[in-house]
Amino acid sequence: MNTPRTNLTILFFLATLLLGLAMGFAQTTEAKSSEEDAASRWQKLSPEEKEQLRQRFSKWESLSEDQRNALHEKVKAFKALPDDERSRIRENYKRFTNLNEKQKAAVREKYSRWQRLPVKEKERIRQLNKRLKNLTPAQRQKLMRQYRRWQQLTPDQREKVRRAIQKNRKQ
Numbered sequence: 001m002n003t004p005r006t007n008l009t010i011l012f013f014l015a016t017l018l019l020g021l022a023m024g025f026a027q028t029t030e031a032k033s034s035e036e037d038a039a040s041r042w043q044k045l046s047p048e049e050k051e052q053l054r055q056r057f058s059k060w061e062s063l064s065e066d067q068r069n070a071l072h073e074k075v076k077a078f079k080a081l082p083d084d085e086r087s088r089i090r091e092n093y094k095r096f097t098n099l100n101e102k103q104k105a106a107v108r109e110k111y112s113r114w115q116r117l118p119v120k121e122k123e124r125i126r127q128l129n130k131r132l133k134n135l136t137p138a139q140r141q142k143l144m145r146q147y148r149r150w151q152q153l154t155p156d157q158r159e160k161v162r163r164a165i166q167k168n169r170k171q
Contacts, residue, residue, distance in 0.1 A: 096107060
């Protein structure tokens with residue numbers, strides 16, 4: 001489900017990428033050579049690329065000054081990231097754009113749920129994810145077998161397991 005906040009988040013993300021591209025596109029040392037360089041690059045673009053930039057510029061123009069400033073700050077933060085992190089973000093974005101609408105909606109919903117989580121819960125999940133990444137393949141397989149068994153338990157059985165684990169932790 002697309003909420004106004006989700007749509008705004010996606011728009012900010014897209015605009016951030018656009019602003020980053022535009023800033024990279026327009027930066028040169030002298031104003032005159034900058035104009036010549038931009039004109040040269042514009043001529044090299046395909047008609048489809050030119051149209052995409054026109055549409056994105058139109059979206060940029062419709063943003064408030066505060067929204068533009070927020071995007072500018074995000075672009076600066078993005079540029080400050082290490083190259084590998086920027087590459088990871090670009091790859092994730094490419095994968096997202098290749099999803100169908102139902103898949104995109106699912107990603108948006110997961111992101112929305114993540115945004116609503118308390119900071120402590122997010123940190124707990126990050127730590128668990130870090131631990132998972134550090135497991136050996138054999139350990140991951142064992143964990144997946146345990147997870148499949150867990151899914152087959154009834155709610156009552158799961159509660160008994162939880163209580164037993166809590167009891168063991170206290171000892």
